[in-house]
Amino acid sequence: MVSRVVYGRGSFNQLPEIVESKRVNTKAPFIYLVDEVFKGNSWLTSRIPLSYNDEIIYISANEEPKTSQVDELVEQIILSHQDKPSGIIGIGGGTLLDLSKAVSIMLTNEGEAKDYQGWDLVKNPAVYHVGIPTISGTGAEVSRTTVLTGPEKKLGINSDYTPFDQVILDPDLTKDVPKQQWFYTGMDCYIHCIESLQGTYLNAFSKSYGEKALELCKNVFLDTSFSEEEKQEQLMMASWHGGMSIAYSQVGVAHAMSYGLSFLLGVKHGVGNCIVFDHLEEFYPEGVALFKEMKQLNNIQLPKNICANLTDEEYDIMIKVALSLKPLWENALGKKWDQIMTPKKLKSLYQLM
Known part of the structure; x- marks a missing residue:
């Protein structure tokens, strides 16, 4: 189960306080995986607390998340930063939340994401990860799986290390969903x-x-x-x-x-x-x-x-x-x-x- 949850309108504003206590050091960034629909949306993005080497990576949610996409994101993060991230923060719908869970797992486990499609295959705890849904219904914010399309199958990484360490439930973030x-x-x-x-x-x-x-x-x-x-x-x-x-x-x-x-x-x-x-x-x-x-x-x-x-x-x-x-x-x-x-x-x- 998710161990920490905050709920309420405006609770997104608690993000700086929540993540800063989890920063490992100034060289270990927080990586924000954000639905690209919010790119240029200052109402949301201006409230993301970037410090030191923190980074926002905008990702399209037009397609279902893939194991290859997870591997590419992990490689990008490793090559772009000297230290392992302090945490991964996913902001978006089910696609972004599933990608965030998978990336946090693959930063601490060897191999490719497709190797972990199944039940209880993950050996090492994921890096700290936070889920912030901007649309409701998938349940990705609370589930112990991250559903990915691989080269041979569509199946989740289902493990005790998959659930988010922290979830922020702010209904305000869902107001503009088509x-x-x-x-x-x-x-x-x-x-x-x-x-x-x-x-x-x-x-x-x-x-x-x-x-x-x-x-x-x-x-x-x-x-x-x-x-x-x-x-x-x-x-x-x-x-x-x-x-x-x-x-x-x-x-x-x-x-x-x-x-x-x-x-x-x-x-x-x-x-x-x-x-x-x-x-x-x-x-x-x-x-x-x-x-x-x-x-x-x-x-x-x-x-x-x-x-x-x-x-x-x-x-x-x-x-x-x-x-x-x-x-x-x-x-x-x-x-x-x-x-x-x-x-x-x-x-x-x-x-x-």
Whole structure:
């Protein structure tokens, strides 16, 4: 679990006080990995406390994070600074938060990021790392994984060393999120909840967080009585609770299939989950019905026919990636999941998209 959290409007202003106490020495910089959408946005960037050799690296979040991207960032940081960083601070959505977690791990572990895709493969503690979400829903700020697309698979670095040492939850930072992105990341949280609460891995700990996150998602996407500020606050906490829920259970069919779409077609995680979930009435009938209601109420049109022109070989790639995520399938369908979700069955589902 994340050991230290601050929450509240304006809490981003506590960043200087938080990080300076963790500075190793004046030659060991803090590296800020920031979504490039904030480049030139002085409202945010002027409040980043740069001292000594501290550095801001702006990164595009237009594509899913890759293992090769992590390796390039680590090399850039090592070559640019004499001492190992005092810490990595990620400011942005799920892509930036996942990159920040992965970079902090790879600064203290040998090899390439792809070598650590899996469960509990990390041997050495990461450097100090801080997560500051500017969009809500992915749960990346609280999870023990960092989801990366590698040369052969899309899979997280899932370890006890992955979670942030400190998280700053400031709802003000989410105020300018475009509506489509707001919906897609919010639905990532909603789908987390549905998959966790209906999964075979469910336990009292994950259930308590999942139920609260689901309640908050319904407030945000179905109840028109809440102000925009209240929705910002509630979705930020839904993201946190949803992330906690799956940290102690698992996700399911939608996430497994979304990984296949992302690996082959580069579909962003949130929209990929929505495209898949829209066709999963067989597995989550009530959850999908409510999703369709949310979609209609918020005037969201999902991309269609993204798999229409794929070859059999391309379908096989997506199927291989999706079926490799065994814990997700077991959570969704039980220990005999592979008798239910055969390659033929999975292909028929992808063909609906």
